[in-house]
Amino acid sequence: MIRWSALGIAAFAALAIGVLVGPAHLPPGTVWHAVLGRGDDVTVAIVRDLRIPRAVLAFSVGGSLAVTGAVLQALVRNPLADPYLLGLSGGAGLGAVGAIALGLSGTWALPAAAAFGALGAIILVYRLAIVAGAVLDTRILLLGGVVVSAFTSAIVGAIMALSPAEQLRNALLWLLGGFDGASWLTLTVFAAYAVFPLALLYRASRQLDLLSLGEEPAAYLGADVEPLKRLLYVMASVLTAAAVAVSGIIGFVGLVVPHAIRMLWGHTHRALLPAAFLLGGSLLAGADALARTVFAPLTLPVGVVTAVIGVPVFAVLVRRWAS
Amino acid sequence: MEQRAIRRFNLRIREVGRVFCSRPTSVTALGVLALACAGSVPERGAPHERVVSLAPSITELLFSVGAGSAVVGRTRWASDPPEALAVPSVGDGLNPNVEAVAARRPDLVILYDSPANAGPAAQLRQLGIETAVFRMDRLDDVARGARLFGALIGVSDVAEEVAARFSAALDSARRVPRPTDRPRVLILAWDQPPIVIGAGSFQSELLDLAGAENVFADLAGPSGQVTIEIIAERNPDFVLLTGGVSDPSWGSRPEWQAVPAVRQRRFVIVDGSEFSYPSLRALTAVRRLRQALAEARE
Numbered sequence: 180m181i182r183w184s185a186l187g188i189a190a191f192a193a194l195a196i197g198v199l200v201g202p203a204h205l206p207p208g209t210v211w212h213a214v215l216g217r218g219d220d221v222t223v224a225i226v227r228d229l230r231i232p233r234a235v236l237a238f239s240v241g242g243s244l245a246v247t248g249a250v251l252q253a254l255v256r257n258p259l260a261d262p263y264l265l266g267l268s269g270g271a272g273l274g275a276v277g278a279i280a281l282g283l284s285g286t287w288a289l290p291a292a293a294a295f296g297a298l299g300a301i302i303l304v305y306r307l308a309i310v311a312g313a314v315l316d317t318r319i320l321l322l323g324g325v326v327v328s329a330f331t332s333a334i335v336g337a338i339m340a341l342s343p344a345e346q347l348r349n350a351l352l353w354l355l356g357g358f359d360g361a362s363w364l365t366l367t368v369f370a371a372y373a374v375f376p377l378a379l380l381y382r383a384s385r386q387l388d389l390l391s392l393g394e395e396p397a398a399y400l401g402a403d404v405e406p407l408k409r410l411l412y413v414m415a416s417v418l419t420a421a422a423v424a425v426s427g428i429i430g431f432v433g434l435v436v437p438h439a440i441r442m443l444w445g446h447t448h449r450a451l452l453p454a455a456f457l458l459g460g461s462l463l464a465g466a467d468a469l470a471r472t473v474f475a476p477l478t479l480p481v482g483v484v485t486a487v488i489g490v491p492v493f494a495v496l497v498r499r500w501a502s
Numbered sequence: 503m504e505q506r507a508i509r510r511f512n513l514r515i516r517e518v519g520r521v522f523c524s525r526p527t528s529v530t531a532l533g534v535l536a537l538a539c540a541g542s543v544p545e546r547g548a549p550h551e552r553v554v555s556l557a558p559s560i561t562e563l564l565f566s567v568g569a570g571s572a573v574v575g576r577t578r579w580a581s582d583p584p585e586a587l588a589v590p591s592v593g594d595g596l597n598p599n600v601e602a603v604a605a606r607r608p609d610l611v612i613l614y615d616s617p618a619n620a621g622p623a624a625q626l627r628q629l630g631i632e633t634a635v636f637r638m639d640r641l642d643d644v645a646r647g648a649r650l651f652g653a654l655i656g657v658s659d660v661a662e663e664v665a666a667r668f669s670a671a672l673d674s675a676r677r678v679p680r681p682t683d684r685p686r687v688l689i690l691a692w693d694q695p696p697i698v699i700g701a702g703s704f705q706s707e708l709l710d711l712a713g714a715e716n717v718f719a720d721l722a723g724p725s726g727q728v729t730i731e732i733i734a735e736r737n738p739d740f741v742l743l744t745g746g747v748s749d750p751s752w753g754s755r756p757e758w759q760a761v762p763a764v765r766q767r768r769f770v771i772v773d774g775s776e777f778s779y780p781s782l783r784a785l786t787a788v789r790r791l792r793q794a795l796a797e798a799r800e
Contacts, residue, residue, distance in 0.1 A: 203735035221734055224760035229731045359695045362756035476732045
């Protein structure tokens with residue numbers, strides 16, 4: 180109970196900081212008035228249309244990435260699994276760079292192309308891992324992800340070598356990840372894609388416990404292993420593709436948060452998944468607030484901040500857990 | 503400064519001559535080399551005759567100081583003056599293809615001063631080709647470059663005249679008192695993530711000379727990544743767009759509506775390479791910019 184309260188407080192604090200803090204110097208009172216719609220137009224727009232959706236989006240994406248990481252680690256039974264392991268980041272990169280190289284412009288060209296590329300990579304890896312017509316082999320899933328990533332980064336390298344440098348550099352900046360595109364619209368789009376997979380994954384948490392024992396023991400204990408693996412894979416992929424579309428590729432959260440929660444909480448997925456969502460969300464929302472404030476008016480890539488905060492904390496956790 | 507650089511080149515030229523000419527492999531080769539060395543090891547201050555220019559700004563300036571006929575290679579991005587397009591392209595200017603550059607048989611390669619070019623410059627020197635690096639980021643670099651290139655190619659008289667005329671025009675433009683109601687302008691280089699132009703870029707200088715104020719003049723560097731929030735807070739009167747973002751369709755995205763100038767489409771769009779790098783056409787660029795701003799304010 181104490182742990183849940185602590186997580187709840189962390190989540191609330193991260194969201195509050197995300198709304199209160201920013202490169203524009205607004206005192207807390209002004210922010211509060213702006214939340215209620217009072218004050219000058221620009222201030223109200225900064226708080227209501229930029230800060231609030233940005234903080235909530237960062238929280239939702241962080242939470243979703245952490246849940247996806249936890250699920251994939253159980254699915255492939257590999258502690259190094261993270262949301263981008265299965266070829267997703269490579270596919271997204273290829274989509275984004277390809278869109279720039281083909282001169283596709285327009286409001287949604289880049290995120291749509293990245294999500295499209297990610298889904299293409301997922302389908303390819305999935306096809307590779309389906310053996311003998313029916314069985315999803317998680318070892319091949321892992322290898323297929325690595326192979327597809329290598330292939331897509333080779334193609335990205337070729338496009339970069341042959342196309343105008345400046346535009347591609349900027350496309351890669353976008354891929355580095357961040358919440359500059361956050362708005363109520365992107366938040367709605369993300370929520371539309373994320374709520375259903377999150378609910379299904381939570382419903383499967385008992386079966387995830389069984390699966391993390393191994394496929395055969397899980398089958399003996401009554402899990403319907405093959406459909407379960409496919410469900411997990413597809414839902415995790417949809418979640419990650421949606422995250423890529425709204426925020427590029429943000430590493431670290433999906434890899435480390437599930438491990439941190441396992442060390443603090445144990446391995447039961449019914450607790451692990453919601454706890455990972457809260458911690459992942461808090462970490463990313465807090466990191467984003469720091470990223471846009473510390474060197475204001477300049478901003479840092481949010482992935483840099485998550486790693487700078489997260490790595491030392493994680494190192495301490497690992498040491499304590501090992502002893 | 504330039505004089506010192508030139509002396510360094512000449513020293514290097516003599517060194518190269520010594521290395522190259524001290525290793526004859528046969529009697530015939532000795533004869534050929536003797537001839538070649540007599541021609542290719544210039545005396546102190548002797549001009550270069552075959553120059554590969556690895557930046558569009560450098561190419562344009564070489565043509566402007568009357569050294570165009572010595573240019574035997576350019577990057578694929580060079581577009582001005584039109585005569586430059588007749589020169590064979592050697593590909594990219596940053597991290598260039600050394601073999602393609604060497605194939606033009608240059609006696610001098612001028613590269614943009616960047617870490618990406620340090621390796622290729624060293625390789626070219628190993629091949630016995632002189633290199634010079636030059637960074638053209640600010641308007642004052644134009645006259646400096648004109649004088650340096652003039653000395654390297656042996657057209658110092660023309661170059662000196664061009665440089666002096668440009669510096670004088672620039673000085674008098676700088677002395678013109680700024681209007682009191684200067685429009686506050688954001689120069690946007692990229693929309694997602696938002697990258698803006700700071701005081702360290704010549705584009706900021708152009709804007710200042712055109713009688714406007716860069717809202718990110720507090721950024722010392724040429725550019726920086728910022729948030730839409732800080733752009734909204736600084737609330738520019740206009741958004742100046744050149745190059746990559748000159749198609750303003752990004753302005754319809756919801757998050758950008760927090761910036762009034764974007765919401766109301768107060769865009770000033772200018773195209774042309776005079777806005778891409780510093781050149782002798784800078785004052786023409788200033789006039790065009792001033793006119794575009796005046797039209798936008800009406």
